[in-house]
Every structure is written in structure tokens, then in C-alpha cells.
Amino acid sequence: MPGPESPERRNASALSIVLAAALVIALLGSLGFLHPTLQALPYSWF
């Protein structure tokens, strides 16, 4: 069983940081979408 400082544990910690960073970017991107300018942009499927 790998110990607390094993490569596996360090790997899991690094992946947690990547996930947390992505979550923060997603949150900022989501909040940015609330801006009226973006809400008013037209959308088209073609």
C-alpha cells in the first residue's frame, strides 16, 4: 500500500489541484455569461 508521500498520493494531489483550477475557471466563465452584453448576443444554428 503506497504511503502518504508515495508517487500515487502526489499524483492524486496534483490532479485535485487541476480539477479545482478548472472549477474556478468554469465559475468565472459562468458568472461572465450573466453580463447583459453576452446575454443579448444572437445565436444561430447555421
Added chain:
Amino acid sequence: MQLHEMAAVTAGVLALAAPGLLLARAWLPDHPPSVRLSLGLTLGLGLMIGPGTLVIDALGLTSARWLLAGLYVAGIAAVIIARGSAVSVGSRRLELSLAALAALVFVSRLVPALYSTLPIGTDPTFHLVLVKKILLEGGLARDWLPFEALGVHYTQGTHALAAMLTLASGASPHAVFQGLFPILAAASTLLVGGVSRQVFGDDRSAFWAAAVYGLLPIWGSLDYYRWGGLPTVLGMTLMLGIVCLLLTSGPGRRLRVLLIAALLVALTGSHNHSTLITLLVIGAWIANAAVVWRGDDEALRQAVPALLLSLPPALLLNRGSLSAVSGDGHTSLFRFYEHLLPLWDVAAYMGYAFTALAAASTWALARAARTRAQLFLLVWISALFVTFVALEYLYRYGALALTGEFYTALTPSRFVTVMAYPLAIACGFGVANALAWLEARRSLPWGALALTLAVALGAHQLRGQCVSADVDLEALVWLGENTPEDALIVGNHPWSSYVSWREGTHTKLPSSEDRNHPSIAFKQERLVQLGGIAEWTANTGRPVFLGQPAPMDEGQGFTLVHKTEQTYLYAWTGIPRAP
């Protein structure tokens, strides 16, 4: 579809997948029956998709039967050679629980199909056009004629499989399309359980992973049926098979490499987006293993040779798709107009209960991960989430800053859809641990209450999401039987291509196709105006028809030719000249 059609499709699937079931029985003796069944079924269909599509491409549709005969011989030979090597694996209780769960998932996907003649959603309208073209032309579709004079980019493995199943079962192509959903959903539920067992090595996590996947995320994973994403369902089932084998170690590595390569070929032949997702996850794992263990990893030792083996046939199968990526820029791949998905919409789409459970379980997994298989699951979740964030937010805001337009690329919402698989596996671990914790404190009823509330909340969200095909089949059949073959349908219904087999002004095409081509823009801008129609008919001499839900003023150049209960059908007779 009718119940007897479902029976015919199931029989057809078993007939085509039998060699895969035999090979799984012979070559995967150390896997439990639920995995041998689901992986064998996936492999059997995969062999007909990969090599089958190549055979159809080179020799024609009917030649696929010789391939099937060869696969039967290989399957029987493998079983005879491996006789006696099967060992009893997996607890009987878990296997029975998973069988009951798979049956429940099968029925939950079958019931909606029984209420509709045609599949629900827009995507089946163009998928079934490709299936019908393969059946009519006896080979893979080269173009979108008679609807659009454009080449086909979409990989046609799914459509070739549906065409083969249509011939094998005697059912209609649209019944085959609907019938594959319950079968693949049941198979992927069992595979989710199988992968979970490889990752966590315990029965409880495996059962709860399968249960969560089958019943909770995205309206109990019924969403595929709502929009008709059969290639995605098929692609993800193949991916689950690949992951299940990648996480298997021990004797028989060469055979596993062969099986993984076969599944990879089938995947690349069936769905480009699922291929992208699978390669992304495997690529992320290879990079991770290269950094953390300097490449000393069993999954990597299987993945790399399998990728190399599958490359030549995959390139052959994807000649058309490669031209879409490197083509003249008329596709929507990198200019995809889709509403931005804020995180709260992601939570609503995946289901609030599932999102909460998945977030807590992923956090628990990150804290507890000790084995390579557990890290693989964490890499799987991270790769999909990071790509979603990069495409949905970074690419979109980058495009806005550079071009002033708000578009994205490669359908990021689909990355959310397929995150349901690894998240469900993490949830299985979370639920099993939570229940064990409650059990130790004699508080199991609270766990049962929480799970019941989670499913009830999911069911509540399902309300109002019901959609129907809403097609006036009678009108579309009339158009097909009573109009000249070169007729143009103005403002056509999405199903008119498949049912009426007549060109329309609004042909539904996937985002991989040249749907921004000027010829399509011309039809949608000019041929919906009376002046444009008059000029076009004068130049081409082709007849024009129009369907309307309400009667229209005939003085505009259209004359009523037929009426159904829901639709008024008009023929263009020209704008009357002023006296």
C-alpha cells in the same frame, strides 16, 4: 416501434454479436459473467462495425455475411481451444443484482420507444438517411444526394451496423435505431459495474456504480434517447469495454491488446466525438504515467501497442472525417453556435442529486486514491472536465475577443454528457462508503431515505422533459409516393428526407458536415421567398411542394393538392400574372 420489432432487433443483435460472445467466453476466463456478456456483445458488434464497415466499403453490403461467417468459425475455434480454462469469478449475489439492474435499465429505455413510430430528436433524421442510403446503394454513402450535393464526412460504422441489423432482423431501419438503445444501455450499465470492480475491487461499489449510472444522471441516462445520440451510446459502450480491458492485468496480455485494438477500430469507425474522448482519456493517462512512473505501467503497455495496431484500419475508416477537419471550413466543428452552459445549467442537466453526489464522491476519491486504477478514474474525470472548461469557456471567450462572435468548438456539452460514466463509477465508491459508514452507526435507514430522495428529485426533474416525435407521417409518406423524384420540398420537416426521400430547403446535417456551404445558404435564403422560388423553377424546371399546418392563400402561387388531418400540402403552380 412495436414489441415484436424489438424482439426481432434483439435476435438480430445476438446473431451479429455471437462471435464476440464466444471470443469473450474463450479469452476472458478471469472476468465475471456480467462482464463477459456485456464485453462480448460490445466486441461482437464492434467486429461488425470495424472490419464490417471496411468490407462493405470495399465489396458491398451483402459481402458482410462472409465476414460474419468467418467470425463465427474463429469464435467457435477459440472456445474449443480454450475449453476448460474458464474459472468461476464474481459473487453470485452481485451477478444476480447486476442482471436485475440491467433488466430494469433495458425496460426503462424500451418503454419510451414503444410510444413512437420514429425515434425522438433531430439527430436520427440524418443518421437514418445514411442507413437508408447504405441499404439502397449497397455500400457506404459517398454523398448526401438526393438532398445535398455534398460529400459525407461522418464515419459510417454505426450506420453500417444498423443497415446490417436491418437485413438480419427484418425490422425497419428506424426500429433498429430505436431497438439498439435499450440493448446498449443495458450493456453499458453492466460495463460500468465491471470497470468499477477493476477500479475498487469490491462488489458494493460495482453495484452502486451501475445503479447510479442506470438510474440517476441526465434523467437516468435517458437523455441519449431524447436527442437520438445512438453513435455516442455505441461509442461510449465501446470505450467502457476498452477501459475494462486496459485496467485488467495478469496473463493474456497479448490477447487483451488484440481485443483493445479491435474495439478501438470499431470506435473510430462508429463515432468521431467518442473517439476524440477516448483518445483524450488514454492520452492523458499515457502522459500521467510517463511523468509519475516514467512509463512503467501495465495499462500503458497494453494501450500503446493497441493504438499502433488500430491505426492503419482506423485511418482507412476515417478518410472522410479527416477531410472534414482539414477541409474548406464549411463545417461547424470549430465554429459551433451553441448556448453557453453555465455551471448551474450543467448541474441542472446532470441532475442536482447526481451532481452533488458526484462532487462529494470525486472529492472522496481524490483523498483516498492509492492504486493506479483509482488514479486512472481520477485522470478520466479530470481530462473530460478540463477539456469541457477549455472549450466551453476559454475557447469561447477567446473567440469573442478575437472575432467578436460567441461560438465554441467540438460540442463541449457532449463532454458533460459522457462525464456521467466515470462520475457514476466514483459515485458507486461514494455511496458504498457512505452506506458502510451509516451501517456501522446503525443509521442505514437515513441512507435509504437519501437515495430515495435523490431518485425522486431526478424523477421530478424529468417532468416536463417529455418530447414526442410529432411527425405527420401520412403527409410525409404522401409526398414520397405522389411527387416526382426531383421535387423540392420548401421549408421541409426534418423527417421528410428519410421518409419522403425528397430534397428539401432545410436538410438536417450533423455539425461534421459542410452545413455552412453556400449551396445550403442559397436554399435557406432564396428558396423560402416566392420570387426566389419562381426564378429557381423557371431555371431548373423542377417541381416545388410545400407543407403547412394551416391553410394558406392560394393566390401566392401555391395550389392545394392534398390534405391530411394535420397538414395542408401545396404544389407550386406559379405566381398568376397581373391582368
